[in-house]
Amino acid sequence: MKMVDYLYKKIIISSPTKRAEFLKKKGHIKMGNNCQVFDNVSFGSEPYLIELGDNVRITKGVNFITHDGGVWVLRNNGLLKNADIFGRIKIGHNVHIGINAVIMPGVTIGDNVIVGVGAIVTKDVPPNSVVAGIPAKVIKSIDEYFEKNKTIVDFTKHMSPSEKKTYLLEKYSN
Known part of the structure; x- marks a missing residue:
């Protein structure tokens, strides 16, 4: 087995945390501590223009776009050779970016932010907010998100996978 294949299977695929550590060590992007990078994340053609704070989770299929590809038309018609x-x-720090979100060039996302699934973030996101949609807009504050969900959460992070399965199957058996 080639060394690249070994690293890919043992490090890249093994967990979001190990994937983030690998990317950080390779110097592909500037990244803080305790980050997670899930499968099929694209850091674009200029990953060195991306900076992640501490405790950032980038879920499956997220795309970071660091350039405006549309200028291609202007190059081809001679206006901007x-x-x-x-x-x-x-x-920022403590940010969750949902599945298949797109982060566009020039965007800054503040601390304590949730980016919803499939959101296209075209403008800066203020700290302590939840954004969703196309284009992404603030839909609530982190405090509002907490108030909405504090009575319906399940405390399962300490459970083994089999304990979690049993708990959830029992809860949703109706």
Whole structure:
């Protein structure tokens, strides 16, 4: 087995935490501590323009776009020969980015933010907020999210997978 295949299977696939640690060590992106990177995340063609704070979770299929591909048309019609447009992406601390979200160039996401599934983030996101939609908009504060969910959460993080399965099957057996 080739060394690359071994690393891919043992490190890249093994867990979101190990995947993040691998990317951080390789220097692909600037990343804080305790981050998670799930499968099929694209850091685009300029990953060095992306910065992640501490405790950032990037779920499956998230795309970071660091350039405006539309300028291709302007290059081809001669209006802006050899031109490109780039933008940094900065993600604060304690941020969850939902499945298949897209983060566009030049966006800064503040601390304590939840980005909803499939959101397309085209503008800066203030701290302590939940954003969703296309384009993403603030739909509530973190405090409102807490108030809405505090009575319906299940405390399962300490459970083994089999304990969690038993608990959930019993809860939803109706």
